[in-house]
Amino acid sequence: MHDFVFHNPTKIVFGKNAIATLGETCAAYGRRVLLLFGGGSIKQNGVFQAVMDQLSDADLSVTALGGVQPNPIASHVREAVQLVKESGIDLVLAVGGGSVIDEAKAIAASASMGRDIWDLVTAGEPIQDALPLVTVLTLAATASEMNSGAVITDEETQLKLSIGGPALYPRVSFLNPAFTVTVPPDQSAYGAVDAISHLVEPYFTHGTPEAPLSLAMSEAVIRTIRKTVSVVLKDPTDYNARATMMWSATVAFNGLIRSGYGSTGFPNHMIEHGISGVFPHVAHGAGLAVVIPAWLRHMLDEKQSLIARFGREILGVTGEDDKAAAIQTIDELKSWFAAIGAPVNLRDLSINGSDIPRIAEKAAGVARYWGLKTYDAHRIADILKLAESA
Amino acid sequence: MHDFVFHNPTKIVFGKNAIATLGETCAAYGRRVLLLFGGGSIKQNGVFQAVMDQLSDADLSVTALGGVQPNPIASHVREAVQLVKESGIDLVLAVGGGSVIDEAKAIAASASMGRDIWDLVTAGEPIQDALPLVTVLTLAATASEMNSGAVITDEETQLKLSIGGPALYPRVSFLNPAFTVTVPPDQSAYGAVDAISHLVEPYFTHGTPEAPLSLAMSEAVIRTIRKTVSVVLKDPTDYNARATMMWSATVAFNGLIRSGYGSTGFPNHMIEHGISGVFPHVAHGAGLAVVIPAWLRHMLDEKQSLIARFGREILGVTGEDDKAAAIQTIDELKSWFAAIGAPVNLRDLSINGSDIPRIAEKAAGVARYWGLKTYDAHRIADILKLAESA
Numbered sequence: 001m002h003d004f005v006f007h008n009p010t011k012i013v014f015g016k017n018a019i020a021t022l023g024e025t026c027a028a029y030g031r032r033v034l035l036l037f038g039g040g041s042i043k044q045n046g047v048f049q050a051v052m053d054q055l056s057d058a059d060l061s062v063t064a065l066g067g068v069q070p071n072p073i074a075s076h077v078r079e080a081v082q083l084v085k086e087s088g089i090d091l092v093l094a095v096g097g098g099s100v101i102d103e104a105k106a107i108a109a110s111a112s113m114g115r116d117i118w119d120l121v122t123a124g125e126p127i128q129d130a131l132p133l134v135t136v137l138t139l140a141a142t143a144s145e146m147n148s149g150a151v152i153t154d155e156e157t158q159l160k161l162s163i164g165g166p167a168l169y170p171r172v173s174f175l176n177p178a179f180t181v182t183v184p185p186d187q188s189a190y191g192a193v194d195a196i197s198h199l200v201e202p203y204f205t206h207g208t209p210e211a212p213l214s215l216a217m218s219e220a221v222i223r224t225i226r227k228t229v230s231v232v233l234k235d236p237t238d239y240n241a242r243a244t245m246m247w248s249a250t251v252a253f254n255g256l257i258r259s260g261y262g263s264t265g266f267p268n269h270m271i272e273h274g275i276s277g278v279f280p281h282v283a284h285g286a287g288l289a290v291v292i293p294a295w296l297r298h299m300l301d302e303k304q305s306l307i308a309r310f311g312r313e314i315l316g317v318t319g320e321d322d323k324a325a326a327i328q329t330i331d332e333l334k335s336w337f338a339a340i341g342a343p344v345n346l347r348d349l350s351i352n353g354s355d356i357p358r359i360a361e362k363a364a365g366v367a368r369y370w371g372l373k374t375y376d377a378h379r380i381a382d383i384l385k386l387a388e389s390a
Numbered sequence: 391m392h393d394f395v396f397h398n399p400t401k402i403v404f405g406k407n408a409i410a411t412l413g414e415t416c417a418a419y420g421r422r423v424l425l426l427f428g429g430g431s432i433k434q435n436g437v438f439q440a441v442m443d444q445l446s447d448a449d450l451s452v453t454a455l456g457g458v459q460p461n462p463i464a465s466h467v468r469e470a471v472q473l474v475k476e477s478g479i480d481l482v483l484a485v486g487g488g489s490v491i492d493e494a495k496a497i498a499a500s501a502s503m504g505r506d507i508w509d510l511v512t513a514g515e516p517i518q519d520a521l522p523l524v525t526v527l528t529l530a531a532t533a534s535e536m537n538s539g540a541v542i543t544d545e546e547t548q549l550k551l552s553i554g555g556p557a558l559y560p561r562v563s564f565l566n567p568a569f570t571v572t573v574p575p576d577q578s579a580y581g582a583v584d585a586i587s588h589l590v591e592p593y594f595t596h597g598t599p600e601a602p603l604s605l606a607m608s609e610a611v612i613r614t615i616r617k618t619v620s621v622v623l624k625d626p627t628d629y630n631a632r633a634t635m636m637w638s639a640t641v642a643f644n645g646l647i648r649s650g651y652g653s654t655g656f657p658n659h660m661i662e663h664g665i666s667g668v669f670p671h672v673a674h675g676a677g678l679a680v681v682i683p684a685w686l687r688h689m690l691d692e693k694q695s696l697i698a699r700f701g702r703e704i705l706g707v708t709g710e711d712d713k714a715a716a717i718q719t720i721d722e723l724k725s726w727f728a729a730i731g732a733p734v735n736l737r738d739l740s741i742n743g744s745d746i747p748r749i750a751e752k753a754a755g756v757a758r759y760w761g762l763k764t765y766d767a768h769r770i771a772d773i774l775k776l777a778e779s780a
Binding site: 001002003004005006007008009010011012013014015016017018177210211212213216217219220221223224227228240243244247248251256259260 | 600
């Protein structure tokens with residue numbers, strides 16, 4: 001096991017009436033709230049009104065800003081920071097999925113530090129200062145509700161990079177599984193893929209038999225997600241399945257499970273950021289479903305025994321021979337992704353082989369920022385070619 | 391899944407050089423430190439000196455108090471609180487296992503609130519106010535280093551009760567697995583039993599298939615502990631096995647895994663507190679190893695399918711029939727405990743059948759304080775009879 005520091009101060013309020021204390025919680029951090037949200041779905045399903053009622057009951061002054069995109073962009077962060085200044089905002093309340101929460105983190109840091117968001121992103125320093133952040137989660141996927149990271153895209157350069165730091169942990173996150181029953185099947189599936197990707201990346205980049213607790217807990221959570229997502233897809237209104245998905249996705253990436261690995265690389269995320277950087281229509285989880293099997297195939301020789309273990313523990317793979325089991329694992333993983341309606345190759349994403357160089361170039365830019373030194377555009381293109389079809 | 395609130399703000403610094411930042415960490419909370427410890431083991435293995443060096447390098451004023459007993463007693467808490475007042479102590483630094491940390495919590499609360507410890511224990515109110523607490527862990531077992539509970543014994547009445555509340559989370563806990571390599575085999579085994587008991591109790595009292603994540607994570611951690619404890623017993627100096635044991639024990643009872651159950655009962659702990667309340671020579675983990683199989687046998691009909699699942703997932707139990715599998719599970723659990731050198735019946739603890747009424751009476755007193763309404767002395771005696779021999 002590696003040395004580590006674990007400190008996650010986010011308070012989680014989980015359950016059917018989770019937001020019953022939202023108003024008083026926000027009031028503890030100030031009177032003027034920036035309410036950030038995405039598209040109109042929370043206005044249709046009643047969540048927006050329920051949140052507004054809470055804030056109004058607590059006599060808070062609310063500035064609402066919608067329009068956060070699925071891959072949040074720097075220009076919208078800047079617009080929000082301007083609003084924060086003009087309105088003397090005390091805290092940011094994110095109501096939405098990972099994109100809304102990520103953008104809220106970017107706003108909270110940029111406004112508090114008085115620095116442009118892209119300066120902060122490219123500087124890569126840990127964020128030590130930010131406005132207080134409270135979240136109401138509406139999508140099980142990214143765990144941004146209980147971690148200190150955020151991903152932002154610069155629409156000019158199409159670069160999709162991240163910020164992180166202790167000031168970005170939400171103070172309180174409200175998780176009501178009932179708020180996710182209207183999430184459509186494709187988004188539910190992509191959310192599941194995204195959640196497992198947060199366990200898969202540390203598992204395969206830094207997992208070793210010397211960190212048995214991290215491996216075993218990762219497997220337990222992935223198995224749980226695998227069983228649960230099919231229940232969700234069969235009956236999207238199944239509260240208990242939605243609850244299990246929601247908490248599993250949070251636990252998957254709140255820092256606890258991967259602690260024993262010491263470090264984590266995110267090569268699959270890096271490549272996916274290349275894809276959705278160039279093709280913003282691609283949902284993050286959908287891109288990951290395409291990248292992960294290809295990356296595993298690329299790493300087959302190096303990670304053979306770990307891939308085989310993953311398949312045996314999670315996907316019902318049998319057989320003594322590690323290499324055969326590892327190959328079977330990748331096939332089973334693709335079958336699983338396909339079965340829940342996720343894409344498994346670039347063609348499924350309407351991306352052609354001729355687009356690969358552009359994506360690889362973009363991903364290589366992310367790799368440089370993330371210190372993934374062994375990944376250049378050439379190697380990334382090789383991996384993407386494995387994702388081209390079938 | 392049940393509704394829950396999860397909020398664990400303890401910072402964990404884990405690894406070989408974990409205490410390198412102990413001095414500056416303590417200095418952030420004040421200048422005058424009460425250094426609390428137990429017997430002399432930390433003076434023999436160098437931990438005491440390493441801690442003193444850290445505090446001295448940070449120019450802190452140290453009042454050292456040893457003599458914390460394995461089941462910490464109220465009178466020693468009072469002695470320490472007196473010292474805290476006389477010396478104007480700013481923070482409590484616990485260096486030891488769960489007993490030392492538990493007593494430190496009691497001291498921190500009693501001193502800060504100006505109330506006698508037994509008043510606090512019997513009042514049963516959540517502790518909202520306490521001196522800052524920092525810990526250096528030397529035994530993998532109780533998870534007191536990352537939770538908000540503490541168990542204290544009143545030596546006059548032999549009652550062993552608990553306090554808990556948000557103010558009792560340690561601010562920072564330093565976990566250096568190397569500090570545990572001198573723990574003898576029996577204490578290592580009892581620590582493992584104690585750690586799994588913190589997963590076993592919620593699993594069997596409130597576990598349901600509706601909380602699949604909690605069940606699966608519990609099983610993952612118990613399997614890991616089971617594999618690891620035999621490595622520790624074979625080679626007590628195996629750093630990696632000690633590290634896995636240490637972090638597994640912490641994760642087992644920091645609140646995260648059981649969150650989905652909604653609530654937790656601790657009937658096995660209640661009965662064990664009866665045993666070690668009357669017989670203070672009994673180590674907590676040793677008492678639990680005797681109680682758990684008897685309690686499971688007592689609950690056989692009610693919890694049959696869950697016991698069978700536990701055996702199949704963790705102990706290699708096979709067979710379709712739940713009742714047969716459940717019985718086999720209890721046998722396998724006893725075999726495992728016996729194999730690691732833990733006692734499995736009262737005779738192993740040098741306790742006779744004639745002592746049962748006295749233990750049951752004491753445990754029933756704990757049951758009343760803990761709201762375990764279905765447990766009276768008669769029922770507890772029935773369970774203890776199942777633990778008498780064989």
